[in-house]
Amino acid sequence: MEMEDYALGFNPFFADHSKQDRRLRPDLCGLSVNIQDLPGQSLKLSKVLDRRTGIVSRATLVYRATLEGRRDAGDVVLKSSWQHHARRSEWYVLQQLHEDSRARDHIVVAYAGWEQENTSGAHRRAKFGTRASTVLDDRALRHTVLEYLNPITKLSDPWHVPYIGWSVLKAIQFLNEKRWYHRDISIGNMGFLTLPECRGVLVKLHDFDLSKNHGSSSETPHWTGTLPFMALGLLKHQESPHRLGYDVEALIWCLLWIVRVYDDGKPAFNELEDHPLRGWFRDWLSLHDLVDRKLAYLQPPTRRPFTNTFYRSLDGVMTHLAWTWAAPIREWNNLEPSESEGPETGDGGLANMYEDSRTVTLQTWMEERDWNRPRSPCSCGDHFADN
Ligand SMILES: [Zn+2]
Incomplete structure (x- = not known):
């Protein structure tokens, strides 16, 4: 060509x-x-x-x-x-x-x-x-x-995770208010800078190559984002119109990825074979298989720590975050595969996960845990300090 x-x-x-x-x-x-x-x-x-x-x-x-x-x-x-x-x-x-x-x-x-x-x-x-x-x-x-913007993984302390989560949620909501979807929320598309005036850290989104105005017809397939962070609903229904909840769920997968994969800013493994979440991006048989794997990751029966040793102090809160988001689909996962594959009703709550109101639920969840308050504020008080 x-x-x-x-x-x-x-x-x-x-x-x-x-x-x-x-x-x-x-x-x-x-x-x-x-x-x-x-x-x-x-x-x-x-x-x-x-x-x-x-x-x-x-x-x-x-x-x-x-x-x-x-x-x-x-x-x-x-x-x-x-x-x-x-x-x-x-x-x-x-x-x-x-x-x-x-x-x-x-x-x-x-x-x-x-x-x-x-x-x-x-x-x-x-x-x-x-x-x-x-x-x-x-x-x-x-x-x-x-x-x-500096790579987001350089904000490597455990207490940075809530700040990243809150900042990116606010960015997604800002875009939504302007009637845009980012559509590729991923670790690589988050970054930060230090503000010279207050030495505060500002977390931002970049890479708008896949972004889409709410009103425009999709010019590109919207499931071309970064696979490990893609929302379950999008993996399952690749032709469905994009929804706010897809971007929000991608943020949750990013946070779960950071606390499992990184150790003080560096991947905590040497060989790809040892990657703790390799099933999210390789060796899956179909997108539906990937959905099942990622769903199983969220479910209590197959519960393992959501964090590695470095982030162990966050395990309780990350578990609660995963379960809070997955709450509407637990019932679906308890069905036999043959039943869950059927018509729309077989989704057993998957569609409910992406109601716009769930973004508000998540925001409230974060506020209740002080994710909106910098643990160590900068001189202006709005950001967390860079050291
Ligand atoms: Zn500041």
Whole structure:
């Protein structure tokens, strides 16, 4: 496929304007990139953070960079990916959301975004004489400059978990209020920064590649998110319209993942075979099989500690969290598999899990346990202190 060739030759799209000879270089670190629409500002690329191939954002490359030429310059991220030409860009989505000033507290800040000229399939094919309208899978190379967020797993103390849970719930609710779903709540899409004014820590969501406006028809299959964190209802009914509860449940799976997998910010195992939750992302036979496995994980009869030794002090509260969320489906799990596979009634409460009111239930549950109060507040009192 023509696109693949372009994807493989991904790096050399930037000519180095800081060098006289403008030759293309295989290693772009140290390179300066001009920002289209922002004259006088440029990016100095320092490190490749992530190199991904996915269904929606094919060949995504993420650089850490320094934004030069503006007053609040600092560490940023340059994200470049091949995306459907017709799909709204992450830059567009984030600009819309940031029209509300509260967005800064919940989601990543975007500084710039542009589409590389002449990279869409339609344009390239048209140049060779093919009618552009015949191109169905048309992609273009898009660049977005974003605020740098630290990986969430660096907030590694047990008492950080409630703060992460509360912060991300608030972010999901903020998006919902603006009539957006994130649709890919996962460990990799949460991050944090330290506010210079109060030394408080702010937890935010990033990566809006799969996000969707409530009113828009789905442009991409919405079960392309990160599998281990995907809601049971979504795994079971992949064609159902997206719901607020799917994003909320993904948050719960993320928290359960952190307290089982990480030990002071690092995975607590060496070999993949020893991964305590490997059944969530490999060796399953079907999505329904995965649903059964994850459901069994939540159920009292197969109860094991929800936490590893490092997070053992949270075991009681994480158990209660899992059971509180799973409460409507316990009955379903007690049915014989043949009965549970039947018509809609066979779901025995699965649909009830995703009523919008359950988000309120979860919020109340967190408030009752002081998850909304930083244990060690910053100087402004709204965040927890960074040390
Ligand atoms: Zn603060």
